[in-house]
Amino acid sequence: MTSDTVASPMAQDGATRSLGLLVAPSGRASHHELWAMATSVGLSLDGPARWLTETVRVTSKRLALTWFNQDKALLPLPAGGYEWVERNDPRITEVRLLRETGRVGEVTGTSADNLLIVGDSYQALHALNSIPEYAQNYRGKVKLVYIDPPFNTEQTFGEFYDDNFDHSVWLTIFRDRVKQLSDLMSDDGVIWVHLDDAEVHRARMVLDAEFGIDNHLGTVVWQKADGPRNDLPNFSPDHDTLLVYGKTSEAKLIRSARDESLNSIYKSVDGDPRPWYDDNPTAPSAHRNQTWVYAIQSPITGDLMYPANGRCWGTKQETVLAALSEYAPYKQVVIDDDERRAEVCGVPVAELRKGIPALLLDVPLEEARELTDKRKAAGMWPEYIIRPKGSIGRKRIQPDKGSNARTMWFNSEVGHNREAKAEIKALFPGVNPFSTPKPERLLRKIIEVSTRPGEIVVDCFAGSGTTAAVAHKLGRRWITVETVKNTVDNFTAPRLAKVVDGSDMGGVTQPKERVADISLPDGVTVSMLDEARKVLDKLVKAKVLQADPDTLASLIKQMKTKPTKERLWHGGGGFRTLRVEEPRTVVAGNRAFLVEGAPNLGRWVAAQLGYTLTFDRRGVVGLKNRDVLVVVDGMVDEAQIAHAVSLLNDDETLTLAGVAVHPDATSLLANMLVGSRVIKVPNGLFKQSKVIR
Numbered sequence: 001m002t003s004d005t006v007a008s009p010m011a012q013d014g015a016t017r018s019l020g021l022l023v024a025p026s027g028r029a030s031h032h033e034l035w036a037m038a039t040s041v042g043l044s045l046d047g048p049a050r051w052l053t054e055t056v057r058v059t060s061k062r063l064a065l066t067w068f069n070q071d072k073a074l075l076p077l078p079a080g081g082y083e084w085v086e087r088n089d090p091r092i093t094e095v096r097l098l099r100e101t102g103r104v105g106e107v108t109g110t111s112a113d114n115l116l117i118v119g120d121s122y123q124a125l126h127a128l129n130s131i132p133e134y135a136q137n138y139r140g141k142v143k144l145v146y147i148d149p150p151f152n153t154e155q156t157f158g159e160f161y162d163d164n165f166d167h168s169v170w171l172t173i174f175r176d177r178v179k180q181l182s183d184l185m186s187d188d189g190v191i192w193v194h195l196d197d198a199e200v201h202r203a204r205m206v207l208d209a210e211f212g213i214d215n216h217l218g219t220v221v222w223q224k225a226d227g228p229r230n231d232l233p234n235f236s237p238d239h240d241t242l243l244v245y246g247k248t249s250e251a252k253l254i255r256s257a258r259d260e261s262l263n264s265i266y267k268s269v270d271g272d273p274r275p276w277y278d279d280n281p282t283a284p285s286a287h288r289n290q291t292w293v294y295a296i297q298s299p300i301t302g303d304l305m306y307p308a309n310g311r312c313w314g315t316k317q318e319t320v321l322a323a324l325s326e327y328a329p330y331k332q333v334v335i336d337d338d339e340r341r342a343e344v345c346g347v348p349v350a351e352l353r354k355g356i357p358a359l360l361l362d363v364p365l366e367e368a369r370e371l372t373d374k375r376k377a378a379g380m381w382p383e384y385i386i387r388p389k390g391s392i393g394r395k396r397i398q399p400d401k402g403s404n405a406r407t408m409w410f411n412s413e414v415g416h417n418r419e420a421k422a423e424i425k426a427l428f429p430g431v432n433p434f435s436t437p438k439p440e441r442l443l444r445k446i447i448e449v450s451t452r453p454g455e456i457v458v459d460c461f462a463g464s465g466t467t468a469a470v471a472h473k474l475g476r477r478w479i480t481v482e483t484v485k486n487t488v489d490n491f492t493a494p495r496l497a498k499v500v501d502g503s504d505m506g507g508v509t510q511p512k513e514r515v516a517d518i519s520l521p522d523g524v525t526v527s528m529l530d531e532a533r534k535v536l537d538k539l540v541k542a543k544v545l546q547a548d549p550d551t552l553a554s555l556i557k558q559m560k561t562k563p564t565k566e567r568l569w570h571g572g573g574g575f576r577t578l579r580v581e582e583p584r585t586v587v588a589g590n591r592a593f594l595v596e597g598a599p600n601l602g603r604w605v606a607a608q609l610g611y612t613l614t615f616d617r618r619g620v621v622g623l624k625n626r627d628v629l630v631v632v633d634g635m636v637d638e639a640q641i642a643h644a645v646s647l648l649n650d651d652e653t654l655t656l657a658g659v660a661v662h663p664d665a666t667s668l669l670a671n672m673l674v675g676s677r678v679i680k681v682p683n684g685l686f687k688q689s690k691v692i693r
């Protein structure tokens with residue numbers, strides 16, 4: 001993109017779309033510059049695109065994603081939908097209380113329990129970050145965030161939720177929740193954002209801005225489909241995309257345990273404590289590594305050995321020489337073998353790098369043989385080994401770190417959309433299943449590469465509750481949030497209750513791994529056996545094998561495999577359900593008012609100001625360091641001040657909040673106690689400068 005063009009999203013969508021990627025030559029674009037940019041792609045600033053003049057901010061040579069009302073916030077409305085408001089609107093900056101509505105299984109009754117929160121995700125996350133009782137357990141402590149927000153796919157998923165937002169609405173909702181999630185994440189925490197093509201490119205820019213380009217750990221492609229769709233005009237989409245970011249550079253994914261089926265190839269015939277297997281001692285690209293192409297004399301046969309054509313020895317000559325010298329004395333001798341070396345290197349003799357010495361025995365062959373046998377008997381062989389017939393091998397030590405997660409995740413390993421639906425149907429037979437669940441195997445893999453048992457997992461777009469269900473089964477702690485109460489009542493809560501009481505037998509409870517009836521020799525895995533049985537079965541049916549039919553039938557029977565009976569999960573633990581409380585403020589003009597008759601005023605004021613509620617000899621007060629919060633559901637006057645001051649310990653200060661404040665109260669308290677203050681509720685809580693992050 002050049003410095004004065006408008007990028008493709010806007011160019012394609014023309015004036016009807018309300019966002020774009022813009023790069024301007026310098027600073028904030030003037031109207032003239034914007035006009036030039038817009039007309040170059042056929043936009044008129046007199047029409048619906050006039051908003052450009054107000055909302056596009058362009059920085060010198062910086063690529064930035066901008067969108068309509070980017071500087072505003074979206075207030076979730078009780079009846080569904082959102083309203084644009086300023087980022088300092090009290091209805092947005094207000095910290096909502098979380099009220100307990102139920103307990104399932106074993107819980108402690110504290111904020112440290114697993115939590116299913118019913119309400120809007122922004123408000124729930126804001127509460128978790130702001131109310132000290134929750135913040136102390138969760139702010140900066142969450143190891144994994146997985147979110148599967150509505151994709152903005154311009155469809156409506158039946159009665160469950162509305163997925164048809166304007167892009168600007170979607171981006172604002174997404175950005176504000178990502179910021180709250182980021183505050184919850186630990187420095188080594190990881191966030192997985194599950195999307196399809198509709199918003200993934202824009203979401204990535206939002207995530208780049210929040211976490212930094214360098215903390216993008218990778219992008220996983222999940223094969224969600226298990227067959228083609230021919231009802232669509234063009235492509236049949238096979239995959240979703242998961243964007244993975246670390247909170248800081250401390251975030252690292254966990255390598256998976258080694259594939260156990262490969263372990264059997266590692267042995268230790270020389271007593272080496274690190275098991276190894278005998279690998280090919282050569283490497284490719286001989287023509288580029290000609291100094292690694294030369295003859296080695298075998299200490300057993302005396303023959304000269306070269307790498308196969310096109311290959312070279314696996315390391316530099318000094319390393320090979322040092323290893324071979326452990327078996328018998330060797331010397332470096334330049335021999336007349338240019339033609340042979342040129343053949344191995346795949347180059348004409350004229351282009352061969354000449355003068356590379358061969359490694360020849362420095363003792364008679366008989367003596368070399370004896371020395372080699374002795375060295376081998378002593379054990380702990382060097383990197384290059386001498387095989388019984390005299391050829392060379394190389395020790396490949398078993399890696400102890402397991403393997404990195406790969407970026408293509410196939411449905412054979414982690415399930416597909418249909419499997420996820422089947423899991424929900426099995427849990428709730430006869431009910432129209434939740435529309436967009438994800439398979440438990442997918443969440444298992446995400447959780448296992450991102451967390452260890454006991455760590456905290458958050459999903460603030462719960463849907464049917466897959467993330468929490470799998471986190472629970474894997475022994476992780478979890479918080480999940482869902483805004484649609486019907487979804488919670490019909491799917492999320494009963495599903496998680498079934499996980500707790502052990503009646504959920506589906507998903508990862510019973511892993512899909514298969515086991516064999518016979519005990520398998522080293523190097524043979526269950527899937528190999530399965531394949532072999534299928535092939536044998538086909539050959540028998542095709543009557544191409546010359547063997548006794550009973551023997552063949554018996555072989556096929558013995559080779560059968562069956563699903564493992566081992567269970568990953570047997571039930572246990574518990575969770576609390578919380579509800580995001582209704583707002584306490586109404587706004588008229590630029591003033592906020594308290595909703596009449598709302599209970600728990602003290603608790604609510606403490607949450608707004610970040611005071612921890614404490615029970616002591618004074619009853620319930622708020623505490624922040626050495627400042628004591630006292631809340632009066634009435635007028636703060638001389639008598640109230642005197643009473644509150646009498647409650648203080650020596651080194652404490654006072655914050656006295658009331659719904660009305662006597663005109664003299666502020667100066668009276670300031671004179672009595674330096675560092676103390678009076679706050680009028682609610683306007684004193686919502687300063688113009690208080691803006692959501």
Ligand SMILES: C[S@@+](CC[C@H](N)C(=O)[O-])C[C@H]1O[C@@H](n2cnc3c(N)ncnc32)[C@H](O)[C@@H]1O
Binds near residue numbers: 122161437460466487
């Ligand atoms: C794609 S679904 C998640 C499916 C989930 N991963 C599962 O396996 O069932 C998205 C969910 O986010 C919920 N949602 C949408 N907006 C929300 C908001 N602002 N706060 C909380 N949940 C929201 C929707 O009601 C829907 O259930």
